[in-house]
Each structure stands twice: as structure tokens, then as C-alpha cells.
Amino acid sequence: MVSVETSDRSTVRATGVSALLTQRRRKPPRPVKIKERGVDRLFMVGVYVLLTTFLVAVLVPLIYIVASSFSDPRAVSAGRVMLWPVDFTLDGYTAVLGDPQILTGFGNSLFYTGVGTAVSLVLTVAIAYPLSRKEFWGRGFLAAGIVFTMLFAGGLIPTYLVVQELGLLNTRWALILPQAVGVWQTILAMAFFRASIPDELYEAAQLDGSSDMRFLRSVVLPLSKPLLAVIGLMYAITQWNSYFDALLYIRDPDLYPLQLVLRNILILNQSVAGMDAAEMLRRQELADLLKYSLIVVATVPVMLIYPFVARYFTKGVMLGAVKG
Amino acid sequence: MLITPQASARGTLRVKDTSKGRKAAQRALRRHWQLYLLVLLPVAYFIVFKYWPMTNAVIAFKSYNVIDGVWGSPWVGLDQFHRFFENPVFWTLLRNTFILSAYVLVASFPIPIILALALNEVRQKFFKRTVQMVTYAPYFISTVVVVSMTILFLSPRLGLANDVIGIFGIDSIDFLSRPEFFRHIYVWSDVWQTAGYSAVIYMAALAGIDPTLYEAAKVDGASRLQKIRHIDLPGILPTATVVLILGVGNVMAIGFEKAFLFQNTLNLSQSEIIATYTYRIGLLNADFSQASAIGLFNSVINLVLLVAVHLIAKRATGRGLW
Numbered sequence: 001m002v003s004v005e006t007s008d009r010s011t012v013r014a015t016g017v018s019a020l021l022t023q024r025r026r027k028p029p030r031p032v033k034i035k036e037r038g039v040d041r042l043f044m045v046g047v048y049v050l051l052t053t054f055l056v057a058v059l060v061p062l063i064y065i066v067a068s069s070f071s072d073p074r075a076v077s078a079g080r081v082m083l084w085p086v087d088f089t090l091d092g093y094t095a096v097l098g099d100p101q102i103l104t105g106f107g108n109s110l111f112y113t114g115v116g117t118a119v120s121l122v123l124t125v126a127i128a129y130p131l132s133r134k135e136f137w138g139r140g141f142l143a144a145g146i147v148f149t150m151l152f153a154g155g156l157i158p159t160y161l162v163v164q165e166l167g168l169l170n171t172r173w174a175l176i177l178p179q180a181v182g183v184w185q186t187i188l189a190m191a192f193f194r195a196s197i198p199d200e201l202y203e204a205a206q207l208d209g210s211s212d213m214r215f216l217r218s219v220v221l222p223l224s225k226p227l228l229a230v231i232g233l234m235y236a237i238t239q240w241n242s243y244f245d246a247l248l249y250i251r252d253p254d255l256y257p258l259q260l261v262l263r264n265i266l267i268l269n270q271s272v273a274g275m276d277a278a279e280m281l282r283r284q285e286l287a288d289l290l291k292y293s294l295i296v297v298a299t300v301p302v303m304l305i306y307p308f309v310a311r312y313f314t315k316g317v318m319l320g321a322v323k324g
Numbered sequence: 325m326l327i328t329p330q331a332s333a334r335g336t337l338r339v340k341d342t343s344k345g346r347k348a349a350q351r352a353l354r355r356h357w358q359l360y361l362l363v364l365l366p367v368a369y370f371i372v373f374k375y376w377p378m379t380n381a382v383i384a385f386k387s388y389n390v391i392d393g394v395w396g397s398p399w400v401g402l403d404q405f406h407r408f409f410e411n412p413v414f415w416t417l418l419r420n421t422f423i424l425s426a427y428v429l430v431a432s433f434p435i436p437i438i439l440a441l442a443l444n445e446v447r448q449k450f451f452k453r454t455v456q457m458v459t460y461a462p463y464f465i466s467t468v469v470v471v472s473m474t475i476l477f478l479s480p481r482l483g484l485a486n487d488v489i490g491i492f493g494i495d496s497i498d499f500l501s502r503p504e505f506f507r508h509i510y511v512w513s514d515v516w517q518t519a520g521y522s523a524v525i526y527m528a529a530l531a532g533i534d535p536t537l538y539e540a541a542k543v544d545g546a547s548r549l550q551k552i553r554h555i556d557l558p559g560i561l562p563t564a565t566v567v568l569i570l571g572v573g574n575v576m577a578i579g580f581e582k583a584f585l586f587q588n589t590l591n592l593s594q595s596e597i598i599a600t601y602t603y604r605i606g607l608l609n610a611d612f613s614q615a616s617a618i619g620l621f622n623s624v625i626n627l628v629l630l631v632a633v634h635l636i637a638k639r640a641t642g643r644g645l646w
Contacts, residue, residue, distance in 0.1 A: 040548045047442045051455050054439060058459050058516065064484060065473055079487035127366035130359040137352035142363070146370060152627050154377025155619030157606040161380050161394065162373065178373050181366055212358040241466035244581050248607065259468045266472035267585055288482060295469050302464045310460055 069093070069292035073285040076292070092293030095286055102294065104254060105261035112257055113239045116176045120235040121228065123181045128189035129216055132197070143190075150183045156248075163249055174249035175257065179242075185231040192227040193220060233309045237302055262298055266291050384617035397613075404617035413601070421597040424507055425578040429571045431511050435519050437564065440526035441552055456527075459520025471585040474513045475500060501590035510586060510595075525567065526560050533559040562643055569637050573630030576622060598622050 063083050068076045072087035080086050096102055130136045131143055153159075159178065168174040197220055205215045221228070243259035250256060256264075269287075353360060379394075384404055386397045408414060439459065446452045462470070478485045478499040486496040499505045537555050546554070580599035587595045598618065606615025637643060 037547060043548045044445065047445045048451075050438070050442050051446065051451070054459055054519070055455050058462060058520070061473060061477065061516070062461075065476075077482050079484070079490075082484075123366045123369060126362045130363050133356075133359060135352060135356055136359050137349050137356075142367070149370060149374040151630065152378070152623055153374070154379075154381045155616055155623060156602050157612050157615045157619060158377035158380035158383070159373070160606070161383075161612070162376050166372075177369075180373075181369055212356055213362070216362075237464055241464075241468075243466070243468050259466055262466075262468045262472065263585065266468070267475065291472065291476060295472060299465055299469055302466075303461065306461060306464045307457065310457065 065292055065295055069289070069296045071289075073289040076288065077285075089289075091286065092289035093297070095290045096293045096297050099290075101253070101256075101261055102258070102265075102297075105256050105258035106297075108255060109240055109258040112172070112175050113236050115172075116180070116239040117232055117236045119176055120180050120182070120185075121232050124185050124189055124231060125216075125221070125228075127181065128186050129193055129220060131186075132190045132193035133202075133212075134199070146183055146186060160248060169249055170251050170255070172255060175239075175245050178245065178249075179238075182231075182235070182238075185234060189224075189227060189231060192224060197223060230309075233305065237309075240302060258298055262294060265294060381616055381620050383613050384620045386613055388613040388616075400613075404613050405621065407614060408618055408621065413596070416593070417596060417598050417601055420594055421576055421578060421599075424510060424583070424597060425575045427507055427511050428514055428578065429575065432515050432518060432522065433564075433568060433571060435515055436522035437526055437560065439519055440523040440530060440560070441556055443523065443527060444530045444556065445548060445552075456520070456523075460524065461520070462517040463521035465517065467581045468585065470513055470517050471582060474509060474586075478509065500586070501588060503591045503594040506586065506591045506594045510582065514582070522567075525563055529560040529563040530556060565637060565641060565643050569633050570630075573633040574626065576629060577626045 060083070064081070067083055067085050068081050069092050070085035070088055070090070071081045072089055075081050075086040127142075127146070131139050133139070163169055163174055163178060168177065201219060202215060205219060210218070241259060243257065243263055246255075246257050246260045247263075250260070383394055383397065385399060385401060386394075387400045387403075388394070388397045392398075443452055443455060446455075477483050480486050480496045480498045485499070490496065497505075499509060533555060538551060541551050541555060576598070578597060578599065580603060583595055583597050584600050584603065587600060599622075602615050602618045602622075605611050605618065
């Protein structure tokens, strides 16, 4: 495998080199060695071994969890499950779907993610678009004011006091509003607008009598669909995965997002109630199994959209890097 | 809503001179009032949820009580800070926070670079894409789930880890309740989760390297290792510098979320960091002023560190954050 593709690469390089040599006249022309050297071949073996190690190290825990979630809990605790289910069962998933606490959490998280993402997107565009416009007097001042919040923050309790004062404690808004606008996403959107909407387009629209709002609606937004997808998904995944704000602001279990329910079940072991010994054991086993299934259920939504998002995330990272 | 054609035509001509002064401001407001309308809500957001908390931070210099509120509570000067500095846990917290964060930095700075450099050598598309996609995936898993997975993995009763060490005849260990394992668990679960994601930044930097450099190196008979040393490493140096500055600058800002989830009463001697202690004091003990003082102390240290590291880096390498 390795040798085939390296030789292919060498031909490409070799033609490139000859072109370069005639162009720059840096060195007298001499025969170009095409063969890989022994050291290099050894090096490539090392590279493949290293990357395979990375691959296995990341994959094995994931597969182990999925395999365990379909296995008999006794097989799991006996250490008989590795990468494939043993004594296949769906009991864990039945238990997950039968738990009202988990279902409520799942529904709540869908709500927080949907509404939160919409609010965040609207607010982010509303600040990033004016900041991207040269005609917006005072944008330097405003941008500095926003970036400063990334460097310095009031802190946990002072923020808590604000949420309390606004009467948001123990309401759904407490999970949506305090983190609504991300500075990073704002910078990303601003850089995107600036780079991809040429001034000429704006001038033309203005000549046609378009207002700033109209230009945003009819030109900027349609041209920014990839950006909206990226920052929307960033917001959505962050919201879906967060538990800290709920821990701070929410007391009512009916409002708990899924991650907080997960924490209570998975980390604090809150689901096992007192029973007689045999019942206890059966319950304990089911509770163990439920943990694996629950991890799978909570992670699958994110893992399903991730392959579609990953490409854009990479682009987002690069866009940020270019703009420095 | 629509501006008359005449006015807008004038607008395009005059766009350039909106540079400074009250007149320029007035003109911008009149002509682009919609933009100013648009920013109202987001600006309100930043004022309410970012700047208002900063003013609330004055309770760090007060003895806060609910009845008098933030501004009515009596001033106590620097008493809250003295109380914190004289508290025996102060040095433990500082040490725990610093060591944990430094350990994270030392482990998670080089590994993504190695991963990116190795990936960059591979020409076989399928393998390269697979490794990238798979190592990137854990970044999207929530902290709660990663911590749960780690706990299940290391659990003495259920976990795979104890089955493995059992093969070597070692008795099962309850890793989570042994303070000496806390940092390793924290750091390596972190590396597991973020290495693939962090490598993306370096992959982008490597993709931007001028291909003629490799061709020239090939002509000079450079080995792959030499190409990495003389082309790849200098190529990612600017990116690596920024990442390192941010890492060092944020060394005291290590987050609450993960440490809190790994915490239990047995490993507290190493797992209690400034962020988790602030939560304990503020929300569980309801000592708002003390918690705010600790938070403020931490914020100021972070800001000073970040600026200092930036300045040092700028002087040494000519590159900084801004």
C-alpha cells in the first residue's frame, strides 16, 4: 500500500521540481532521485503505527460503551465484554425509554437547544453585521467592548446575582439568555461578512434604494448560509452538552436538561432505591446497564450530525486563523 | 423604510468622510439608523449579562447580605481578600489549580502537533480521513458523558481498566477515590477528548505551507524527518506560538465543569481547584462576598498573566495575540 502511493507522489514531485528548476535557476540541473530512501520507509512505518495507535485509543472506549450497552450486565461486570455485545439484550434501552426523568430531560434539552440556538443566531447576526460595515460609526469602540468580555468577567456569583435580580432563577430563560452570544462566534461572523460580502455589492444595492435591513435580509443572509450553519451548530452542540448553568440556576427537576439528568444518574448514582437483597441486585444490574445505554442515547444525536458539521468546523477554525 | 434614490446616491459619495467627530456620528446615525437599531438588543445583552456582573463584583469589597443588596451592604475594604489569603486552603487551591493546569498544558500541547505532523505525511486519503474523523469525534461528546465513561472505565466493579491490570495480578484499584490518580485521569481523559480537535488548527497551518519548499527539499535530498524539522515545524510555529500563549495565559483559568464532576470527598485534596471552591463557597455556603473576592482575585491573575505572556512572546518572537 505504502510503496504504491509513495511512488505516485514522487512522480508528481519530480515534474514539479523540473518546472521549478527551469523557472528559478537556483541550482544546476541534476538527476532527481525518485526512490524513497530506506530511512524514509522506516519513518513511514512509524507514522502508520503511531496513527493506528491514536485511532485505536479513541475508538476502543467508544466501541466498548456501545457493546456494553447491548450486553448482559453480568457479562459486563465479569469483564467478558470487549468490542462486541455478549448475551445480547435491549433491556438497557427499554429502561432508558421507560424512565420519565430521562424523557423529560431529553425533551427539555431539545427545547433549550432549539430555542437557544435561534436566539443566539439572531443576536449574533444583529451585532456582527453592523460591526462588519465600514459605515457603522463607533464600531471600533463596540468591538473592543465585546472582546474585553472575553478577557475579563464578573465571575460566578456576580452573574448569579444578575440572573436572580432579573427573576430568571429556576426558569427556562436562565439556560438560554446568560450565554446567548458567544464572542468567538461574533468574531467569526464578522470576519465572514467582511470577507465575503464585497463593498461593491452594498453600493449597488444602495443605488437601487435598498435599506440596510433590506440588504441584510436579501443579500447578506442568503450569501451566508454556510456561516449560519456553522455557528448555529456550534451553538446547538454547546447548548446540548452543557450542564453547568442548569446546575447553578435550575432547582425544579422538571426543567432539568438531559446533561444534568445524566449527571445525577451516571455520576451521583441516584436511581437505585432501597429494596430487598435480590431485588436490589437485579436493580443494581439494570442500573449499571442503563448507564451504558444512556450514554449512547445522549451522544447519538450529536454523533449523527457531527460528520456533516466537521468539515465546516474545520473551515471555521481556518477562517479564525486567517483573521488572527 | 426605503431611502430615496437621491439620498442614497449622496450616501455613497460621502461614505469615506465618516471618520471622526460628532458630525460624522450624527450623519451615520441619520443614514444608518437601522444598523444602530439592530445592535440595540445584542448591546443590551452584553451590558446586562457581561458588564452588570462586573459592577456586581464590588461585593468582593463588601459584606453582602440579601436585605441590603449589592449597593446597600456595608463596605469592608480588602477584608474578604485577607480572609481568603489567610485561609489554610489558599495555598492548596493555588497549587492544585496551577499543577493541574500546567499538566494539561504540557500533555495537550505537543500531542496534537505530533498527530497533525503524522497525518500530514500520509498520502492515502481514506486512512487519513478516517483517523481525522475518528480522533475529532470525542470533542463533540459532552463533559458529563466523557466523565461518566471514564468513571465506568475505571470502576473497580465494572471497569475494563481493573480487568486489564487484573491480568497482571494487580488487585483492583478504586482510581477515583485515590487523590494521587486524579490529575492523571483528568489530563489524559482531556487529551483523549481534544487531541483530534486541536490537531485541526495545525493541519490548516500545514496545508498553507508553500509546496515549492518541499520540492526544493526533495532536490536537496532531504529525508522526511528533515523536511518535518526544516519545513513543517517552522511552518506551524506561528500557530503553535498563539496556542501556547493562550495556554500559558489561561493557566489559572482552568474550568469548573470537569474537575467538579470528577470530585468526590476522597480525592478532594487534589481535585479542589479555585473554580470549584468558588462554587462551594458561593452557592453551597451562600457566602457571596467571599466567593466574589476569590473569583475577582482569579480573574485579575488571569488578565495579568495573559497580558504578561503576550508581551513576553511579542518581545521574544515578534508575535503575540494582537
